[in-house]
Amino acid sequence: RKEVEQDPGPFNVPEGATVAFNCTYSNSASQSFFWYRQDCRKEPKLLMSVYSSGNEDGRFTAQLNRASQYISLLIRDSKLSDSATYLCVVTSGTYKYIFGTGTRLKVLA
Amino acid sequence: EPEVTQTPSHQVTQMGQEVILRCVPISNHLYFYWYRQILGQKVEFLVSFYNNEISEKSEIFDDQFSVERPDGSNFTLKIRSTKLEDSAMYFCASSQRTVYNEQFFGPGTRLTVL
Numbered sequence: 001r002k003e004v005e006q007d008p009g010p011f012n013v014p015e016g017a018t019v020a021f022n023c024t025y026s027n028s029a030s031q032s033f034f035w036y037r038q039d040c041r042k043e044p045k046l047l048m049s050v051y052s053s054g055n056e057d058g059r060f061t062a063q064l065n066r067a068s069q070y071i072s073l074l075i076r077d078s079k080l081s082d083s084a085t086y087l088c089v090v091t092s093g094t095y096k097y098i099f100g101t102g103t104r105l106k107v108l109a
Numbered sequence: 110e111p112e113v114t115q116t117p118s119h120q121v122t123q124m125g126q127e128v129i130l131r132c133v134p135i136s137n138h139l140y141f142y143w144y145r146q147i148l149g150q151k152v153e154f155l156v157s158f159y160n161n162e163i164s165e166k167s168e169i170f171d172d173q174f175s176v177e178r179p180d181g182s183n184f185t186l187k188i189r190s191t192k193l194e195d196s197a198m199y200f201c202a203s204s205q206r207t208v209y210n211e212q213f214f215g216p217g218t219r220l221t222v223l
Contacts, residue, residue: 032210043200043214044152087152094165095140095210097202099152 001026004090006100014108017078021103023088024070033064033071034089038102044087048073078107111135113215115201121221122191130186130218132201141184142202142212143176145169152200158184191222 005024013019025033033050048055050062050071061074075082088100114133122128134141143155156166158176175187184203188195198219202212 034211041198041219043216046211046213049211091210095157095204096142096154096165096167097144097152097212098154101151 003027003092003098004088004100006086006088006103008101008103010104010106012106012108013078015078015080017107018074018076019078019105020072020074021086021088021105022070022072023100023103024068025088025090025098026069027090027092028066028069030069030090030092032091033062034097035060035062035071035073036087036089038085038087040085044089044099047086075105078105080107080109083107113201113203113213115199115215115218117218118216119219119221121223124193124222125190128188128191128220130188130199130201130220132184132186132215133182134184134201134203135213136182137205138203138213139206140164140204140210140212141176141178142204143186144200144202144214145197146200146217147197155186155199188220191220193222196220196222 035047036044037047038044048062050064054063059076063072085102087102089097116131141158146152156170157164173189177185198217200217201215204212
């Protein structure tokens, strides 16, 4: 089983839609969780840290489910500028990041 | 807003040559990292560096690789004898010592080995 798994997509959604991504992780001792955004051939940019209680930042909501070992990202009212690859990141006992392969999102006009 | 910078943005080299990739982390950060991303694949951890020594490295980071912080600002990755399969985007990242250890990435150096 991969350490961090994501559906690669692409998810094609119309502007204004709500879209959700899930990410599963294999190590139950994982400690920190993040969502990063990556535009084509650019660096990963931090979107949100994922807290145990869940957190929200504007149109973006992240949730953590430790029992089922997954994290989720919900994007409401999608904008064209949200088109990107969304990377799930996990740390497990050290500071190194373990990345998923990413989920591609295309928001269509 | 402070950011991580990397030079060069693109490096082309011949197989067997040495390359040095340079990074300037965010100034008050204490942890430094190198990651790589082969085209079409996921981002992979190479090495982390703290207090002037390697704190962790992956299987990819073999004897051909080394890191150094030669002064108070630069952080370098050296590949001694490049191979075709070293062609990738190399990202430097840095972080403060916080509970969540959020890492901030530089724009990357695209390394092409011919």
